[in-house]
Amino acid sequence: MTTPADASGTGPVDLKTLTISVLGGTGPQGRGLARRFAQAGLTVVIGSRTEDKGAATGADLAAATGGAVTGTDNLGAAEAGDVVLVVVPWEGHDALLESVKPALAGKVVVDCVNPLGFDKQGAYALKVAEGSATEQAAAILSESTVVGAFHNVSATLLEDPDVASVETDVLVLGDDRAATDLVQALADVIPGVRGVYGGRTRNAHQVEALTANLISINRRYKAHAGVRVTDV
Amino acid sequence: MTTPADASGTGPVDLKTLTISVLGGTGPQGRGLARRFAQAGLTVVIGSRTEDKGAATGADLAAATGGAVTGTDNLGAAEAGDVVLVVVPWEGHDALLESVKPALAGKVVVDCVNPLGFDKQGAYALKVAEGSATEQAAAILSESTVVGAFHNVSATLLEDPDVASVETDVLVLGDDRAATDLVQALADVIPGVRGVYGGRTRNAHQVEALTANLISINRRYKAHAGVRVTDV
Numbered sequence: 001m002t003t004p005a006d007a008s009g010t011g012p013v014d015l016k017t018l019t020i021s022v023l024g025g026t027g028p029q030g031r032g033l034a035r036r037f038a039q040a041g042l043t044v045v046i047g048s049r050t051e052d053k054g055a056a057t058g059a060d061l062a063a064a065t066g067g068a069v070t071g072t073d074n075l076g077a078a079e080a081g082d083v084v085l086v087v088v089p090w091e092g093h094d095a096l097l098e099s100v101k102p103a104l105a106g107k108v109v110v111d112c113v114n115p116l117g118f119d120k121q122g123a124y125a126l127k128v129a130e131g132s133a134t135e136q137a138a139a140i141l142s143e144s145t146v147v148g149a150f151h152n153v154s155a156t157l158l159e160d161p162d163v164a165s166v167e168t169d170v171l172v173l174g175d176d177r178a179a180t181d182l183v184q185a186l187a188d189v190i191p192g193v194r195g196v197y198g199g200r201t202r203n204a205h206q207v208e209a210l211t212a213n214l215i216s217i218n219r220r221y222k223a224h225a226g227v228r229v230t231d232v
Numbered sequence: 233m234t235t236p237a238d239a240s241g242t243g244p245v246d247l248k249t250l251t252i253s254v255l256g257g258t259g260p261q262g263r264g265l266a267r268r269f270a271q272a273g274l275t276v277v278i279g280s281r282t283e284d285k286g287a288a289t290g291a292d293l294a295a296a297t298g299g300a301v302t303g304t305d306n307l308g309a310a311e312a313g314d315v316v317l318v319v320v321p322w323e324g325h326d327a328l329l330e331s332v333k334p335a336l337a338g339k340v341v342v343d344c345v346n347p348l349g350f351d352k353q354g355a356y357a358l359k360v361a362e363g364s365a366t367e368q369a370a371a372i373l374s375e376s377t378v379v380g381a382f383h384n385v386s387a388t389l390l391e392d393p394d395v396a397s398v399e400t401d402v403l404v405l406g407d408d409r410a411a412t413d414l415v416q417a418l419a420d421v422i423p424g425v426r427g428v429y430g431g432r433t434r435n436a437h438q439v440e441a442l443t444a445n446l447i448s449i450n451r452r453y454k455a456h457a458g459v460r461v462t463d464v
Binding site for chain 1: 400452
């Protein structure tokens with residue numbers, strides 16, 4: 001699970017030769033993932049709605065990790081990235097992707113968005129016309145290879161510098177083997193995390209929606225719950 | 233997680249005083265759960281479409297486990313059970329529940345059904361008008377307390393007498409605390425299994441549908457995958 005082949009099957013991709021961009025990288029989940037990638041020695045570009053906010057978060061993370069993190073606006077980050085994570089709020093997910101679509105052509109795009117609603121009883125899964133955020137991204141980004149991943153990882157744990165190891169698996173969903181292998185390897189760089197192939201894009205909805213259950217579990221057990229797949 | 237209180241809060245329910253019925257108990261999943269409950273010393277009644285088939289499976293399991301297992305038709309099993317598991321195929325789920333509804337009034341009903349479709353690319357989640365099998369059961373069984381559970385447990389492992397410990401958590405979904413506590417305790421009787429509260433009934437869909445992902449994982453990794461919740 002740790003040696004992805006590139007699309008031509010000639011060997012594993014060295015993640016350190018790639019730039020990893022995080023659109024919506026100024027929110028807790030995006031910041032947390034960027035922090036962990038930077039700590040692993042990867043080159044990271046934070047994207048934000050404004051260049052100033054992106055640059056500020058990039059500078060903060062560079063100072064905190066000693067890693068190669070910069071920041072700019074979402075379009076600049078989309079252009080800079082070889083692999084581009086989408087960690088934006090569900091509201092505006094479609095509009096953001098439309099706005100950066102040309103910059104993402106030919107790239108692996110990792111959708112990390114959970115379409116959830118919240119009320120007094122907690123979190124619940126929203127209905128998505130395309131089936132899931134991942135499928136919406138795939139429908140919009142017809143020139144990109146879309147993978148779903150990192151849905152269920154606690155932002156609190158990712159962002160906590162005292163948490164050395166984040167004990168969870170990342171289910172990686174997609175229809176392109178080279179792309180899912182690459183994203184599994186990306187997940188594997190975070191100590192404690194393991195990237196596990198989780199099925200095709202059409203089965204992304206339930207993995208996104210499972211975050212609502214983890215929120216319920218966190219409330220009941222005062223935990224930062226994650227998921228491990230057994231027997232794998 | 234192992235000492236459920238009864239509805240009046242006067243103390244834990246002793247599962248050994250209850251009869252556990254398994255509707256659809258002649259299929260692999262139902263048989264596997266019945267086997268494990270019987271091994272744990274619980275009294276189990278298998279239900280089937282015909283009394284003969286139910287009785288035969290009950291006799292087989294009694295011989296295999298040395299436990300208190302009998303079998304009959306689904307209506308007889310619904311009448312006999314204090315806690316009634318529904319482990320029938322998705323096709324006919326609604327009709328079966330309608331047919332045994334009066335016998336289930338006032339009881340805890342545990343829906344274990346995964347509405348899945350299968351094609352050349354594997355398994356996928358079916359759309360359910362009520363949202364999930366659990367919610368469909370709750371809509372039909374208005375006089376019962378419906379809980380969703382046991383969706384993701386490998387039938388192969390449950391049925392294998394050489395598997396001493398089934399390494400998985402069971403996510404238990406429901407809106408009634410006493411009922412979810414009881415079903416968590418029921419899960420806990422299976423060695424290796426841990427019952428974990430997984431959220432309200434409205435969040436059952438994704439846990440049912442996650443079985444499609446586990447089927448994909450099983451195919452990719454040649455595994456009998458289960459799920460553990462971390463930090464709980």
